[in-house]
Amino acid sequence: MPEPTPATDPLALESQICFALSVASRGVIAAYRPVLEPLRLTHPQYLVMLALWQHAPLSLKDLAERLHMETATLSPMTRRLEALSYVQRGRNPDDGRGLALSLTDEGRALRQQAEQVPVEMMRRLQMDEDELQDLHRLMTTLMERVHPVPE
Template sequence: MTESDDLLRLENQLCFALVTAARNVVAVYRPILEPLGLTHPQYLAMLALWERSPRSLHDLAADLALDPATASPLVKRLEKDGLVRRERSAEDERRLDIALTDAGAQLRERALDVPRQVMARVGMDGGQVAALRDGLAPFAGRRPEEF
């Protein structure tokens, strides 16, 4: 086997490592989020809303690196569960604003322990998690067309 053949080994592929890691990370979160009644995508949406609410659907989708058409069903499910409400903006009726309900805001307290539980399950501390996250920075927060 030559060095160029080694480049094509599955185990040497960045894409495979990232896809596998992403799938495994979501699997770690699943049992932790289940008692909160949240899926991983819903958890991410709630994190963004706990940072700022109300906010437009377009803004929320952008922060989640989703298209608004993909974020919309996610928000509808959160609304059905009583965690958010969708309302037309008073400033621009074309804009759909997403706001936390009281139940959605209160869920934040129950979610405070999620990061600690994740770190315990993967055997990492806050510094290690931050270093891993920072190492992914070249790939995070960018759209594919930006590469």
């Protein structure tokens, strides 16, 4: 009996989408590290700032939904962003029990520096704009399928 190959073996490691996504994800996040260092941001903090630059103010609950993260994970992260003077945490005016996040002047100013991050990442990943748009489209489709919007 011939030895199975990645093309014929349905369980070949190299054929698994979970393997490719895992390795690619770790590599991309590692590539962000030196790019985000001058901004004093980790990759998860960068995602928070992206959401706030686009939608601030946000409740912690709304931020968690946008980022597909737990509020328990975001709460300490937003405290660190507050310590960096990038965000201000306060009571949500719509719900006095909830937490609302807004940008400080320093957090708003950081956006201008961050505008170079996508350009630098394109260079580091050696991908052009069309390749990134194709990849983004596929990943967005995958995200929608694994996190369907409730009806």
